[in-house]
Amino acid sequence: MPHDPGPLSHCRPARIAAGxxxxxxxxxxxxxxxxxxRFLADGRGFVELLRMPPGSVMPLHRHSGxxxxxxxxxxxxxxxxxxVGPGDYVYEPAGHVDWWKVVGDEILTALVMTMGAIEFLGPxxxxxxxxxxxxxREAYRRYCGERGLDTVDLEDA
Incomplete structure (x- = not known):
């Protein structure tokens, strides 16, 4: 039998971003x-969907978080x-350096939560x-502004 939490006055509304x-x-x-x-408070990080077509390469990069x-x-x-395929989860610790490529004939879509910065590396x-x-955040605002699109509040409270 489900537990009755009582009055819901202590609940806060969820922050929903309609994808x-x-x-x-x-x-x-x-x-x-x-x-x-989502853009995390105090610039701690960000959450996004990433999409890349077959044959694309994510160049050499380092995660600061x-x-x-x-x-x-x-x-x-x-x-x-x-x-790595559908349903797989990859964890990269702070300082991790890597690159990867999209293989096969399907568009890659992934949910990514990045703490800190991503630094792209050269020779x-x-x-x-x-x-x-x-x-x-700035790229999102600029993209929407240039196209006359309304921005959605994606900031952490």
Whole structure:
């Protein structure tokens, strides 16, 4: 028998971001687009859907904080040779360096929670670019503003 929690006055409403109303934003990397879902308070990180077509490559990068990825569709091969597919979960600790590519003939879609920044690396570990919650937020606002789209409140309370 379910437990009766009593009056619901102590409950707070959930923060729902209707994915169908959120745009897919090109990221600057060939083929990569993201759908922002939440920007964590104090710039701690961000949550987004990531989408890439077959043959796309996520270039060499380092995570300054941990990253959690749940694969929804498509297949990717990690730089160590492992194959990740629908239903797989990948954890990357802070400092993790990797690259990967989309394999097979299906579009890759994954739910990603990134803490800290992602730093894109060049030869000898040189820093080629960087993205974090502030950068993702600004890209979302700019994309919507340029197209006359309303932004949805995706900020942590």
């Amino acid at each position: 169908a109303a959120l745009p897919w934003i090109p990221s600057g990397l060939p083929g990569l687009s993201v759908q922002p879902l 941990e990253a959690h990825t749940y694969q929804l569709s498509g297949w990717r091969q990690l730089c160590g040779g492992e194959i 000898g570990g040189s820093l080629r670019g960087r993205t974090d919650a502030d950068g993702r």
